[in-house]
Amino acid sequence: MQRIGVFVCHCGTNIAATVDVKAVAEALSHESGVVISQEYQYMCSEAGQNLIKDSIKEYGLTGVVVCSCSPRMHENTFRKAAAAAGLNPYLVEIANIREQCSWIHKDIATATEKAIILGKAAIAKVHLNAPLTAGESPVAKRALVIGGGIAGIQTALDIAEAGFEVDIVEKEATIGGKMAQIDKTFPTLDCAACILTPKMVEASQNELITIHSYSEVSAVKGFVGNFTVTIKKKTRFVDETKCTGCGLCTEACPMKKVPNAFNLGLDNRSAIYIPFAQAVPKVATIDPNYCLKLKGGTVKEKVCGKCAAACTVGAINYHQQDEYIEQKYGAIIVATGFNPIKLDKYDEFAYNQCPDVVTSLELERLMNAAGPNGGTLLRPSDKTHPHKIVFVQCVGSRCDDSKGKPYCSKICCMYTAKHAMLIREKYPDTEVYVFYIDVRTPGKNFDEFYRRAVEQYNVHYIKGMVGKVTPKADGTIDVQASDLLSNEQLHIDADMVVLATAIEPDKTARPLATMLTTQMDTNDFFTEAHAKLRPVESATAGIFLSGACQGPKDIPETVAQASAAASKAIGLLVKNSITCNPCVAHSNELMCNGCSACEKVCPYGAITYQDKEFRMPDRTTAIRRVASVNPAVCQGCGACTVACPSGAMDLNGFSNSQIMAEVDAICK
Amino acid sequence: MNTFTYYPGCTLRTKAKDLDTYARSSAEALGITLEEPENWQCCGGAYTTAKDEIATKLSAVRTLNAAKEAGRPLVTVCSACHNVIKQTNYDISKDEEMAAKVNNYLKLDEPYTGETTVYHYLEMLRDVVGFDNLKKQVVNPFKGKKIAAYYGCLLLRPSKALAMDDPENPTIIEDFIKAIGGTPVIYAQRNECCGGYITMEDKAQASKRSSKVMDSAKEQGADMIITACPLCLYNLKKNSGSDLPVYYFTELLAEALGLKEANNE
Numbered sequence: 001m002q003r004i005g006v007f008v009c010h011c012g013t014n015i016a017a018t019v020d021v022k023a024v025a026e027a028l029s030h031e032s033g034v035v036i037s038q039e040y041q042y043m044c045s046e047a048g049q050n051l052i053k054d055s056i057k058e059y060g061l062t063g064v065v066v067c068s069c070s071p072r073m074h075e076n077t078f079r080k081a082a083a084a085a086g087l088n089p090y091l092v093e094i095a096n097i098r099e100q101c102s103w104i105h106k107d108i109a110t111a112t113e114k115a116i117i118l119g120k121a122a123i124a125k126v127h128l129n130a131p132l133t134a135g136e137s138p139v140a141k142r143a144l145v146i147g148g149g150i151a152g153i154q155t156a157l158d159i160a161e162a163g164f165e166v167d168i169v170e171k172e173a174t175i176g177g178k179m180a181q182i183d184k185t186f187p188t189l190d191c192a193a194c195i196l197t198p199k200m201v202e203a204s205q206n207e208l209i210t211i212h213s214y215s216e217v218s219a220v221k222g223f224v225g226n227f228t229v230t231i232k233k234k235t236r237f238v239d240e241t242k243c244t245g246c247g248l249c250t251e252a253c254p255m256k257k258v259p260n261a262f263n264l265g266l267d268n269r270s271a272i273y274i275p276f277a278q279a280v281p282k283v284a285t286i287d288p289n290y291c292l293k294l295k296g297g298t299v300k301e302k303v304c305g306k307c308a309a310a311c312t313v314g315a316i317n318y319h320q321q322d323e324y325i326e327q328k329y330g331a332i333i334v335a336t337g338f339n340p341i342k343l344d345k346y347d348e349f350a351y352n353q354c355p356d357v358v359t360s361l362e363l364e365r366l367m368n369a370a371g372p373n374g375g376t377l378l379r380p381s382d383k384t385h386p387h388k389i390v391f392v393q394c395v396g397s398r399c400d401d402s403k404g405k406p407y408c409s410k411i412c413c414m415y416t417a418k419h420a421m422l423i424r425e426k427y428p429d430t431e432v433y434v435f436y437i438d439v440r441t442p443g444k445n446f447d448e449f450y451r452r453a454v455e456q457y458n459v460h461y462i463k464g465m466v467g468k469v470t471p472k473a474d475g476t477i478d479v480q481a482s483d484l485l486s487n488e489q490l491h492i493d494a495d496m497v498v499l500a501t502a503i504e505p506d507k508t509a510r511p512l513a514t515m516l517t518t519q520m521d522t523n524d525f526f527t528e529a530h531a532k533l534r535p536v537e538s539a540t541a542g543i544f545l546s547g548a549c550q551g552p553k554d555i556p557e558t559v560a561q562a563s564a565a566a567s568k569a570i571g572l573l574v575k576n577s578i579t580c581n582p583c584v585a586h587s588n589e590l591m592c593n594g595c596s597a598c599e600k601v602c603p604y605g606a607i608t609y610q611d612k613e614f615r616m617p618d619r620t621t622a623i624r625r626v627a628s629v630n631p632a633v634c635q636g637c638g639a640c641t642v643a644c645p646s647g648a649m650d651l652n653g654f655s656n657s658q659i660m661a662e663v664d665a666i667c668k
Numbered sequence: 669m670n671t672f673t674y675y676p677g678c679t680l681r682t683k684a685k686d687l688d689t690y691a692r693s694s695a696e697a698l699g700i701t702l703e704e705p706e707n708w709q710c711c712g713g714a715y716t717t718a719k720d721e722i723a724t725k726l727s728a729v730r731t732l733n734a735a736k737e738a739g740r741p742l743v744t745v746c747s748a749c750h751n752v753i754k755q756t757n758y759d760i761s762k763d764e765e766m767a768a769k770v771n772n773y774l775k776l777d778e779p780y781t782g783e784t785t786v787y788h789y790l791e792m793l794r795d796v797v798g799f800d801n802l803k804k805q806v807v808n809p810f811k812g813k814k815i816a817a818y819y820g821c822l823l824l825r826p827s828k829a830l831a832m833d834d835p836e837n838p839t840i841i842e843d844f845i846k847a848i849g850g851t852p853v854i855y856a857q858r859n860e861c862c863g864g865y866i867t868m869e870d871k872a873q874a875s876k877r878s879s880k881v882m883d884s885a886k887e888q889g890a891d892m893i894i895t896a897c898p899l900c901l902y903n904l905k906k907n908s909g910s911d912l913p914v915y916y917f918t919e920l921l922a923e924a925l926g927l928k929e930a931n932n933e
Contacts, residue, residue: 345834347837350856468860469889472887473883473887
């Protein structure tokens with residue numbers, strides 16, 4: 001005979017204001033098997049937990065039902081309490097009467113009735129609960145960081161610092177990411193390259209860090225502590241181990257008209273290239289879309305081979321193929337970063353019509369000493385000095401229609417203030433206008449920085465949006481805008497227009513999320529496990545989030561999150577083994593007909609098939625093909641139990657009979 | 669099979685005969701039958717399209733209902749008529765109260781609640797004929813001609829109701845220009861108002877706006893401007909002071925299909 005204890009939580013007024021908790025405890029006390037039913041103000045408090053522990057001992061409970069918040073919140077708390085009192089933790093069930101009841105209902109009578117039903121369902125389930133014991137699985141002591149921007153670099157350095165091996169996979173030819181393209185950083189105005197490149201070098205020289213540049217993650221298998229990842233090393237047609245980065249090949253290359261991606265196409269590079277002077281690894285890469293020999297147009301082009309002739313170490317290999325490497329990891333940290341959005345849909349700003357309308361990131365390159373103009377700010381169209389520059393904020397950010405992003409991109413207000421100030425400092429004869437919706441400067445020394453732009457550098461900040469940008473024949477640009485404070489329409493004859501473009505997650509993030517079975521929001525930012533309390537972990541165990549892949553961030557915030565993600569990963573890597581989830585699937589081999597339906601739906605590859613010998617009812621022996629679940633790989637998602645046509649698959653802790661008992665209790 | 673109810677509108681019977689004539693002849697050449705409903709009335713465009721005014725929208729609904737009764741989609745060609753009819757159709761399908769009021773007035777055999785599909789002639793070319801198909805039937809391509817599309821304010825907006833193209837970065841007329849062999853000219857003012865609406869009230873302002881449009885197109889090297897709007901055409905020609913020729917898109921269509929002599933402006 002079961003002896004079940006029911007514990008109804010008030011959660012302060014969170015539950016008690018909408019649910020009559022006394023009535024719930026009273027009603028549930030009459031359910032079959034219930035020997036004690038009581039309510040308490042905060043069941044998760046130490047006193048509340050003691051109430052449960054004492055009751056388990058006093059009444060010899062065989063099952064516990066806690067009517068409280070979501071199991072995601074405190075299931076573990078109550079399981080631990082039960083275990084402390086000697087009850088198997090998997091004999092505890094939670095009835096969620098907060099998120100699924102009190103928070104969503106207003107009427108007390110309705111909410112109370114529903115809370116009682118939810119409690120009854122949990123009681124019906126706990127009747128069928130069996131004690132479960134969690135196994136253990138070993139942890140691979142190596143971490144994978146996906147993305148080699150400042151977020152990925154910082155995470156890798158911190159993990160290596162703790163003594164663990166860590167690999168960085170970077171899709172571009174060099175690590176460094178967006179920060180490498182930035183000229184100066186706010187609010188201190190120090191040179192981005194000067195603070196980033198030492199970290200890049202540190203990463204490359206650290207014996208525990210392996211950098212796979214020009215590489216992509218192509219497959220992920222396994223689970224926390226035991227990921228098996230396939231990394232595709234794209235062919236760069238250059239032997240990384242031989243190349244010294246001398247650059248002779250880039251000089252020899254006859255194809256010099258390749259848009260330079262590092263300078264955002266504002267100048268050209270050769271088909272064989274080193275992205276920039278401080279690239280890590282400093283190795284050449286051939287762009288097969290432009291290389292005359294690899295593209296093979298005319299016969300003369302096909303025999304080009306000038307880079308190979310120029311290379312003194314014989315590093316060039318036109319026949320090099322993509323290479324795949326497989327590696328085991330205990331933890332994976334996603335640091336895939338961001339990109340500015342494409343501006344094709346914003347024709348009102350004439351970005352595609354006029355070369356002097358640029359994005360803010362393009363302006364960074366135009367002002368950078370290693371940029372196309374050697375650091376002198378010149379108009380891209382005629383290389384003249386601009387005397388009037390208009391900045392437009394929120395291009396694609398805080399947009400309520402489908403073409404833009406609904407969120408604030410967070411960094412634009414500050415970098416625009418930085419741009420405005422730098423231009424006024426270097427070119428005092430240039431007038432600078434900034435059109436804004438709001439100026440958002442929450443950050444240490446941020447508002448002071450913005451006020452300096454306005455008060456000390458006389459940047460014209462105008463509240464209002466730009467409606468139309470019209471390039472004119474005389475080379476100037478007519479900017480039509482509204483000044484909302486004086487309620488006027490303005491026309492500014494500008495020489496350049498700079499668009500503070502919204503940022504979005506990198507396009508590789510979405511397929512990666514699918515591979516990692518992690519969650520994303522509607523904007524393709526990775527979702528953290530808890531918005532407040534677990535901001536650097538994904539909801540999938542062993543996957544951590546670093547930098548702007550989780551949401552727009554500036555550099556200090558990115559670095560902070562990168563280190564936080566590293567510390568979470570280290571916390572996992574120091575363990576020799578981790579406790580597995582015992583709520584895994586198993587197949588009833590007598591019912592299994594070997595159809596493979598479960599194998600096809602299993603996202604973890606936990607199900608295999610085996611030929612097994614069975615004694616048949618007529619006393620003969622038959623060999624049948626049956627499913628078998630690897631409990632170390634199974635994550636207990638339950639997809640197989642639904643897919644199985646014969647009902648052979650069942651999930652520990654969530655068996656078919658338990659679910660049906662709950663449904664029956666609700667429908668009774 | 670490709671038969672449409674065709675609504676010309678009053679301006680196309682008077683000032684804008686070219687827009688109408690060449691729309692009809694070109695459709696015929698492209699294998700499309702346009703049937704005019706009997707006793708059609710003004711689209712209602714001469715009135716304000718204020719949301720709470722029902723009476724001015726009744727004539728648009730009559731046209732829409734005529735197409736519904738004929739069991740065909742409706743095609744329009746004048747930007748203003750299209751705007752009024754399509755917006756009315758959108759409103760009546762979304763706003764039950766308005767639909768009820770309109771039907772109380774009209775006392776139709778069967779209430780009209782936005783069932784008719786409304787095409788602008790350009791949409792018909794794009795979605796029914798297909799620009800690729802049109803290209804194959806061109807006999808006099810506008811080779812080497814730099815043609816600027818002028819959308820004006822009415823053809824694309826409000827974009828939710830008209831749902832023709834992106835209001836800030838439209839491509840439909842440019843694609844049409846490519847189909848008839850010309851080179852489209854992109855210029856910033858192509859989707860801005862020409863000021864035609866205030867010609868009577870403030871001629872100077874209308875002149876300023878229209879010259880801005882013309883200058884912007886000319887600066888980008890346009891040889892001519894094409895439009896679907898009679899009011900824009902009038903205003904751009906008469907008030908801008910520019911010598912850039914302005915034509916209806918249907919004139920170029922007919923010329924490309926070999927149905928019309930070339931313009932010699």
